[in-house]
Amino acid sequence: MDTAEADRLTAQYPLGELLNEGKTKKIYQVKNNTGLVILVSKDNITAGDGAKHSVIPEKGALSNETACSVFRFLKKCGVRVAFVEQDSANSFVAHKCAMLPYEVVVRREAHGSYCKRYPHVTKGELFPQLLVEIFLKTKDRKWGVHTLPCDDPLLSHVRETESIRLYNPTQPMYAQKPFLSLHEMEVFRDEEEWKLFPHMRRVAQDFFLMLEKAWALEGGRLVDFKVEFGLDDFGNLLLADVIDNDSWRVLENNSHIDKQLYRDGSTLKDVGAAYRRVAEITRHFHVPQQQIILWRGSEKDDNAAYFSALGPWSSLVSVVTCSTHKEPERSVVALNSLVHKVPDSVVIAHIGKSNGAGPTLSALSTVPVITVPALINDFPLDLWSSVRTPHDAPVMTVLSPGNAVLAALQILSARNPAIYAYLRADIERRRVAPYQL
Numbered sequence: 196m197d198t199a200e201a202d203r204l205t206a207q208y209p210l211g212e213l214l215n216e217g218k219t220k221k222i223y224q225v226k227n228n229t230g231l232v233i234l235v236s237k238d239n240i241t242a243g244d245g246a247k248h249s250v251i252p253e254k255g256a257l258s259n260e261t262a263c264s265v266f267r268f269l270k271k272c273g274v275r276v277a278f279v280e281q282d283s284a285n286s287f288v289a290h291k292c293a294m295l296p297y298e299v300v301v302r303r304e305a306h307g308s309y310c311k312r313y314p315h316v317t318k319g320e321l322f323p324q325l326l327v328e329i330f331l332k333t334k335d336r337k338w339g340v341h342t343l344p345c346d347d348p349l350l351s352h353v354r355e356t357e358s359i360r361l362y363n364p365t366q367p368m369y370a371q372k373p374f375l376s377l378h379e380m381e382v383f384r385d386e387e388e389w390k391l392f393p394h395m396r397r398v399a400q401d402f403f404l405m406l407e408k409a410w411a412l413e414g415g416r417l418v419d420f421k422v423e424f425g426l427d428d429f430g431n432l433l434l435a436d437v438i439d440n441d442s443w444r445v446l447e448n449n450s451h452i453d454k455q456l457y458r459d460g461s462t463l464k465d466v467g468a469a470y471r472r473v474a475e476i477t478r479h480f481h482v483p484q485q486q487i488i489l490w491r492g493s494e495k496d497d498n499a500a501y502f503s504a505l506g507p508w509s510s511l512v513s514v515v516t517c518s519t520h521k522e523p524e525r526s527v528v529a530l531n532s533l534v535h536k537v538p539d540s541v542v543i544a545h546i547g548k549s550n551g552a553g554p555t556l557s558a559l560s561t562v563p564v565i566t567v568p569a570l571i572n573d574f575p576l577d578l579w580s581s582v583r584t585p586h587d588a589p590v591m592t593v594l595s596p597g598n599a600v601l602a603a604l605q606i607l608s609a610r611n612p613a614i615y616a617y618l619r620a621d622i623e624r625r626r627v628a629p630y631q632l
Contacts, residue, residue, distance in 0.1 A: 204282040208233060218245055219258070219441060225288065230428065231279065234437060235286040236262070240466065242458045244346055251463050256284045257470040258439040261477050263287050265406070265438045268480035272405050272613040273507075274398075277425060277435040292425025292435045296382070298330040298347065299395050301403040304418040306444055306455075312349070312368045319418075324623045325403060327396045331361060331382070332423075339381060344374055352379075352392050394432055395424055400623070402434060404616035406443075409480040412610065416446045440473045447472075485607050485614075486537040487511050487600075488530070490556065492518045492546040501543065504600040508614065511607075513537075519552040526552075527559055534562055539610060541603040543567065545596065550581040557590035563606050565591045565599050 210233060211226035218241045225231040236255035241248045259281070266278035266287075277289040302309060305320040309328075331350045336343045348361040351373070359382045360373035379389060399422055410417040420443035425435035445453045452469040487505075489498055489512050496516075502509050513533055519526045534540050542564040544553035553566025568581040581592040593599040601618075608615040 257474045260474040262437040262439040264477040277433045294425040299399045302326040302419040405612045408612035408615040485539045488542045490544045496547040500596040504597040553590040554584040554588040558588040
């Protein structure tokens with residue numbers, strides 16, 4: 196950020212009243228704007244609920260850079276976040292939220308306190324379905340009039356009895372009962388707040404999946420993270436607070452590059468180097484430009500089923516209406532032009548009265564081509580003209596328009612974290628038995 200830009204942002208977002216200060220950040224009101232706040236990251240790093248504390252030079256700037264990169268990436272994925280923009284090396288501007296008193300933890304592998312609660316589970320065990328846990332954020336072992344045996348207890352919401360049950364997060368679950376059971380209204384701000392629990396679980400899973408793929412594309416492995424939510428002035432649930440290198444566990448070449456290094460006693464120099472590495476990697480998180488080329492032979496070929504199956508991804512579609520039999524040269528020009536503009540493409544060929552377009556387009560391009568055969572009642576064996584293709588025509592054949600769209604999205608999801616999250620979330624919710632408290 197150059198000096199002129201820094202001066203502009205300082206003038207646009209002047210620092211106002213200090214609203215809150217935690218172990219690793221400060222939150223200020225933006226002067227003369229009650230709807231915005233500024234989150235300033237500190238050089239502090241802590242572990243064990245603050246029992247271990249150190250200062251790492253530039254840690255605040257590195258954490259802030261990571262958080263801003265992650266929020267910008269999630270916004271491009273279509274996620275609702277409180278983040279507005281970065282305004283300095285150590286801070287960013289966000290919408291002011293009514294923060295919810297929960298930490299939502301999403302796990303792909305068993306690490307940390309989960310292994311203490313379930314000692315029979317091997318560290319690093321993979322969860323084929325993401326596991327989501329919710330913890331009640333507390334301070335000084337207090338919640339209202341209640342004194343607690345620990346801070347940030349594991350929370351279980353039992354809607355049938357309108358109760359919130361709290362567990363010690365460091366003790367085996369098989370050996371404990373809830374140490375406290377609260378009525379919902381001892382925790383909730385209003386009687387409808389219980390509806391936020393399934394919402395928070397669902398969107399936290401979606402956020403995790405986006406970041407899981409983003410890390411995978413950079414050679415890392417996201418194994419868990421914790422996030423916090425807030426409500427804006429319109430009651431919308433927003434991802435708030437920060438997501439930085441204190442918020443997750445990430446492995447590169449099976450070695451931690453996150454706060455776990457500090458917990459495990461690594462030197463501050465090595466911890467600082469890991470934070471610098473993460474800030475550099477997250478800068479590359481992005482959503483690629485992609486397209487699905489929906490090819491039809493004439494205006495009579497109905498593509499409604501494809502757009503219906505695409506759902507939120509219909510904006511990726513470029514429709515071509517061109518007969519590869521009658522206008523072969525125009526077909527070649529159209530295909531080359533579209534792929535030249537957006538190389539990361541998939542073609543779906545649906546031609547009402549012929550199966551020749553798919554193999555032909557496949558032979559003329561390096562992009563994947565999926566053909567949906569024209570199975571006319573009088574000629575059901577026409578399917579074989581899409582399956583028995585000549586050499587160097589590697590077309591894929593799918594009978595269902597919906598499955599053709601799904602196949603195209605799966606191909607694109609290999610490089611697109613947003614599409615990956617969309618597809619993977621559906622698979623996890625419908626196919627794998629959940630791990631639940």
